[in-house]
Amino acid sequence: MTHEFGIGSTAHVRHGSNAGQPLTRRDGMLKVAGTARYAGDNHPEGMLYAVMVESNIARGRVTSFDLTAAKAHPGVVEVMTPKNRPSLAADPDLRPNPFMMRLDVLQNDRVRYARQPIAVVIAETLEAATEGAALLAPRYDVEQPRLNLDSTESFVPKVIRVMSPPEDGIGDIEAGFAAGVTHIDATYETPDHYHNPMEPHAVVASWDGDRLSIDMSTQNPTFTHAQVAYMFGLPTENIQIRSPWVGGGFGGKGMLASPTVLGILAARLVDRPVKLVLRRDQMYGSVGHRAPTRQRLRLSADDEGKLTALDHQTLTATSSFDEFIEPAGDASHVLYASPAMSITHRAVRVDMGTPVFMRAPGEAPGSAALESAMDELAWASRIDPLDFRLRNYSETEPLHHKPFSSKELRECYRQGAERFGWSRRPLEPRRMRNDNGFLVGWGMGTATFPAITFQAAARAKILSNGTGVVEISSADMGQGSFTALAQIAADSLGLDIEQLEFHAGKSDLPDGGIEGASAHTATAGSAIAFAGDDAIGKLAELATGDENSPLFGAGNTGVIARAGRLYRRDDENRSESYADIMARAGTTMIEGNGTCGPNPAAKSFSMHSHGAVFAEVTVDPDLGQVRVTRLVGAFAAGRVINPRLVRSQYYGGMIWGISFALHEEAIVDRRTGMIINADLAEYRIPVNADVPSIEAILIEEHDPYVNALGTKGVGEIGITGTVGAIANAIWHATGVRVRRFPIRIEDIILPHGQVSSMERPQSNTL
Numbered sequence: 187m188t189h190e191f192g193i194g195s196t197a198h199v200r201h202g203s204n205a206g207q208p209l210t211r212r213d214g215m216l217k218v219a220g221t222a223r224y225a226g227d228n229h230p231e232g233m234l235y236a237v238m239v240e241s242n243i244a245r246g247r248v249t250s251f252d253l254t255a256a257k258a259h260p261g262v263v264e265v266m267t268p269k270n271r272p273s274l275a276a277d278p279d280l281r282p283n284p285f286m287m288r289l290d291v292l293q294n295d296r297v298r299y300a301r302q303p304i305a306v307v308i309a310e311t312l313e314a315a316t317e318g319a320a321l322l323a324p325r326y327d328v329e330q331p332r333l334n335l336d337s338t339e340s341f342v343p344k345v346i347r348v349m350s351p352p353e354d355g356i357g358d359i360e361a362g363f364a365a366g367v368t369h370i371d372a373t374y375e376t377p378d379h380y381h382n383p384m385e386p387h388a389v390v391a392s393w394d395g396d397r398l399s400i401d402m403s404t405q406n407p408t409f410t411h412a413q414v415a416y417m418f419g420l421p422t423e424n425i426q427i428r429s430p431w432v433g434g435g436f437g438g439k440g441m442l443a444s445p446t447v448l449g450i451l452a453a454r455l456v457d458r459p460v461k462l463v464l465r466r467d468q469m470y471g472s473v474g475h476r477a478p479t480r481q482r483l484r485l486s487a488d489d490e491g492k493l494t495a496l497d498h499q500t501l502t503a504t505s506s507f508d509e510f511i512e513p514a515g516d517a518s519h520v521l522y523a524s525p526a527m528s529i530t531h532r533a534v535r536v537d538m539g540t541p542v543f544m545r546a547p548g549e550a551p552g553s554a555a556l557e558s559a560m561d562e563l564a565w566a567s568r569i570d571p572l573d574f575r576l577r578n579y580s581e582t583e584p585l586h587h588k589p590f591s592s593k594e595l596r597e598c599y600r601q602g603a604e605r606f607g608w609s610r611r612p613l614e615p616r617r618m619r620n621d622n623g624f625l626v627g628w629g630m631g632t633a634t635f636p637a638i639t640f641q642a643a644a645r646a647k648i649l650s651n652g653t654g655v656v657e658i659s660s661a662d663m664g665q666g667s668f669t670a671l672a673q674i675a676a677d678s679l680g681l682d683i684e685q686l687e688f689h690a691g692k693s694d695l696p697d698g699g700i701e702g703a704s705a706h707t708a709t710a711g712s713a714i715a716f717a718g719d720d721a722i723g724k725l726a727e728l729a730t731g732d733e734n735s736p737l738f739g740a741g742n743t744g745v746i747a748r749a750g751r752l753y754r755r756d757d758e759n760r761s762e763s764y765a766d767i768m769a770r771a772g773t774t775m776i777e778g779n780g781t782c783g784p785n786p787a788a789k790s791f792s793m794h795s796h797g798a799v800f801a802e803v804t805v806d807p808d809l810g811q812v813r814v815t816r817l818v819g820a821f822a823a824g825r826v827i828n829p830r831l832v833r834s835q836y837y838g839g840m841i842w843g844i845s846f847a848l849h850e851e852a853i854v855d856r857r858t859g860m861i862i863n864a865d866l867a868e869y870r871i872p873v874n875a876d877v878p879s880i881e882a883i884l885i886e887e888h889d890p891y892v893n894a895l896g897t898k899g900v901g902e903i904g905i906t907g908t909v910g911a912i913a914n915a916i917w918h919a920t921g922v923r924v925r926r927f928p929i930r931i932e933d934i935i936l937p938h939g940q941v942s943s944m945e946r947p948q949s950n951t952l
């Protein structure tokens with residue numbers, strides 16, 4: 187049975203396509219009208235409110251609480267501490283698989299980081315729970331915390347990211363470095379970052395005997411489902427998780443977090459439904475963050491501007507009790523050709539919460555350093571930075587000499603540069619001013635992000651009234667995934683998108699996979715496309731085997747599914763509607779199933795999205811204030827399902843890049859380990875006034891290997907390249923090279939050593 191939407195052909199169907207159209211978000215009205223019901227909006231009968239009490243020391247032991255005062259407060263129902271916490275079936279200090287982090291769920295009196303949950307107050311109202319939490323007044327035995335990259339000995343971790351090796355390389359790095367005529371040996375620093383999605387972690391849990399019903403905010407309902415079952419020792423069929431909408435995740439909601447388990451435990455303890463929603467400041471402790479990095483880059487080039495060595499050494503931090511190693515060296519694996527490469531990671535253990543995936547983990551800080559270093563080496567070689575990158579362009583993945591499944595990076599460079607006007611850029615810094623006399627600088631960076639597919643399943647149904655239904659467990663976390671996935675489904679089912687219902691965000695639906703690693707559209711989309719193919723295949727069998735159908739006997743030539751009808755492929759005058767086929771067969775519903783998994787072709791090909799980002803900044807020569815005035819990004823990420831949404835993803839990623847370059851930094855109190863700026867007023871992120879004209883150019887790319895849809899991820903690539911582009915533009919404006927992010931006024935206007943005792947690169951005065 188073949189038809190136009192068959193496996194392998196799906197990528198190239200254009201006629202009558204929903205995919206490719208710039209549709210607006212299906213859920214847009216629900217969101218702007220405030221009718222989308224997020225986890226914390228739920229309020230089951232008899233529900234109580236839980237508030238976490240968190241440590242305000244980084245290391246030590248809780249010695250006492252004022253339980254009497256807290257319990258005496260009107261409305262307080264119960265206080266949960268390690269002494270009365272209901273038991274768990276699994277040890278929260280074990281880590282059964284790489285996608286489950288160690289948890290802090292009141293297992294004992296140890297404090298391992300500031301803002302670790304140490305008790306939970308449960309009350310009739312949020313106010314009473316909050317007041318009860320304040321009255322609990324914990325006392326501690328305090329130990330000296332280790333809080334920065336210099337506080338302990340570093341070690342080589344077993345794995346970085348999820349399961350990549352910490353060290354990799356080719357050639358003789360020292361010989362390569364010695365062979366170069368220009369050299370860079372520079373150290374770049376990036377700070378702790380926190381995710382800060384608009385919606386904080388939230389859980390509403392209700393027990394009914396040994397059945398558990400949960401509303402929560404998660405990037406991965408099915409996996410969370412399995413993890414909750416494991417922690418509580420319940421069969422998965424006893425647990426129902428609903429997560430239809432997620433107000434941003436950024437990686438912070440990818441794995442089961444301690445507060446979620448505490449909310450469920452609290453409901454168990456009081457045998458009533460309980461809601462636990464984190465306050466904004468509680469988002470700066472137990473639910474992950476991006477660890478700081480210190481990256482040493484040693485690069486050298488020969489007299490033709492070709493790299494002779496690329497040495498990328500990362501030092502980062504993980505918690506005292508678990509390991510997540512920010513894989514900053516990853517960016518260097520895949521971009522530039524060098525006969526000698528060395529990529530290493532070391533980590534130190536600090537008394538902070540365990541880091542986790544966040545907005546291009548690895549590639550974001552890694553490409554910030556690499557792209558800055560490439561710019562520095564280009565200047566040392568007196569070669570235009572774009573030309574310098576083209577000279578070091580690699581047709582294959584440089585570290586393992588694996589061919590790319592596709593790589594339209596040259597086209598990204600060409601179209602981005604042309605749109606930006608790059609050819610008019612003077613090589614020397616401090617050569618451009620605007621009408622106000624401000625210094626103007628232009629910089630660029632290369633963008634890259636892996637194109638992955640995960641495990642997922644989907645169901646697609648055709649109903650006898652000619653409409654379709656898609657079922658998948660994953661949520662829409664704001665990026666418009668339901669819209670893109672519905673477009674894929676509509677094409678696969680041969681239906682108008684308006685004829686399609688989307689059932690999602692529930693753990694009892696087919697596993698939509700993790701919504702992360704920029705892989706969701708490719709992963710869930712492939713499963714949906716195959717499910718639709720399966721349903722159409724079954725429908726076609728009914729028609730082609732039925733003497734009374736105009737399609738009878740078309741089994742060998744195949745049919746085309748379009749706008750609710752099947753057409754004979756060799757004679758489109760012969761067709762029949764889905765409704766008629768199903769009515770005659772006496773069936774009311776046809777169900778198709780599809781799955782997606784890791785792509786076996788990834789063994790033979792290196793699969794990545796690529797891009798190039800060009801930035802313009804102005805710098806006030808008196809005050810050192812930086813403004814990003816223009817950003818142009820050109821990105822190639824396979825087939826574009828929805829250009830409006832894809833552009834919007836690129837804009838978002840590039841704004842993260844502005845944030846990384848100029849704004850974001852969590853400031854750790856060196857005495858207590860608390861984040862001092864744990865709120866959205868002081869944890870700076872770009873506001874509208876910080877975001878200039880942004881353009882994202884969509885470069886066409888045909889990738890026959892990456893997956894059946896031919897589509898690659900667009901969610902995170904925008905932050906890569908952008909950070910370096912802005913840092914390089916600041917250098918080009920001022921002649922000052924700042925190697926510590928975020929780049930601040932004082933770094934630009936003051937010479938070395940005047941601002942703080944932190945190690946700081948040499949810089950010039952304006």
Ligand code: MOS
Nearest residue numbers: 437544545702703
């Ligand atoms: Mo993302 S950091 O893969 O949710």
